[in-house]
Amino acid sequence: MKTTVHPDKRSLGRAAAREGAALIRAAIAERGRAAIIVATGASQFEMLEHLVTEDVDWSRVTAFHLDEYVGLGTDHPASFRGYLQARFVAPVGALADFVAVNGDAADLSAELARLNARISAETIDVCFAGIGENCHLAFNDPPADFETEDPFIIVTLDAACRQQQYGEGWFPTLDDVPQQAISMSVRQILKSRRIILAVPDARKAPAVKAALEGPVTPLAPASVLQRHKGVTLHLDPASASLLVSAQG
Numbered sequence: 001m002k003t004t005v006h007p008d009k010r011s012l013g014r015a016a017a018r019e020g021a022a023l024i025r026a027a028i029a030e031r032g033r034a035a036i037i038v039a040t041g042a043s044q045f046e047m048l049e050h051l052v053t054e055d056v057d058w059s060r061v062t063a064f065h066l067d068e069y070v071g072l073g074t075d076h077p078a079s080f081r082g083y084l085q086a087r088f089v090a091p092v093g094a095l096a097d098f099v100a101v102n103g104d105a106a107d108l109s110a111e112l113a114r115l116n117a118r119i120s121a122e123t124i125d126v127c128f129a130g131i132g133e134n135c136h137l138a139f140n141d142p143p144a145d146f147e148t149e150d151p152f153i154i155v156t157l158d159a160a161c162r163q164q165q166y167g168e169g170w171f172p173t174l175d176d177v178p179q180q181a182i183s184m185s186v187r188q189i190l191k192s193r194r195i196i197l198a199v200p201d202a203r204k205a206p207a208v209k210a211a212l213e214g215p216v217t218p219l220a221p222a223s224v225l226q227r228h229k230g231v232t233l234h235l236d237p238a239s240a241s242l243l244v245s246a247q248g
Contacts, residue, residue, distance in 0.1 A: 013045070
């Protein structure tokens with residue numbers, strides 16, 4: 001896993017966006033189109049701010065996202081579909097397709113079937129992602145399922161994950177944070193040709209250490225990225241502060 005520590009959040013986001021955009025352009029040059037996965041959350045603000053300004057022919061790009069809360073409509077402030085519509089889809093303006101995860105679908109089994117069929121037909125060129133405070137990858141909280149082949153699954157959010165969502169200000173109370181979400185599975189994320197992680201802030205430092213320097217274990221879901229040959233991790237000094245390499 002290639003790891004780079006940047007001076008601050010903005011430079012971290014800019015570097016992650018530039019790296020991803022270059023890979024998207026290369027995919028378009030290679031086969032005329034690209035498919036990507038776009039992450040959400042507070043850690044992705046700076047990356048998305050820069051990504052939408054990159055010179056990319058977005059009309060040749062199909063975008064998926066990692067997860068969505070069960071039961072939330074796009075009008076809710078915490079909706080990841082709403083987040084991406086505002087911060088990514090609307091600014092780029094010409095996507096070939098945005099494949100939304102409809103967490104408030106009336107039939108969740110049918111929604112999973114639709115998503116799984118759609119992404120199974122794609123080669124994912126770039127996955128933009130983050131790492132949660134509990135080391136989750138997408139909403140695959142510990143102990144994560146490393147075995148399922150289903151591309152999207154329904155997961156139950158653990159207490160630490162729900163606390164993070166409340167602590168970041170997405171919900172007025174902890175009780176308002178949904179108990180479940182539709183999440184892209186670990187194995188589906190690992191099918192991406194390249195994975196670019198943007199992970200700022202001191203609150204992520206223990207998870208970063210577990211992901212990079214600990215054993216590969218479902219108890220630290222992002223540690224599974226050690227098994228992927230095309231991962232780049234962009235950190236700031238705070239999120240890198242517990243790494244042995246950063247101390248030396």
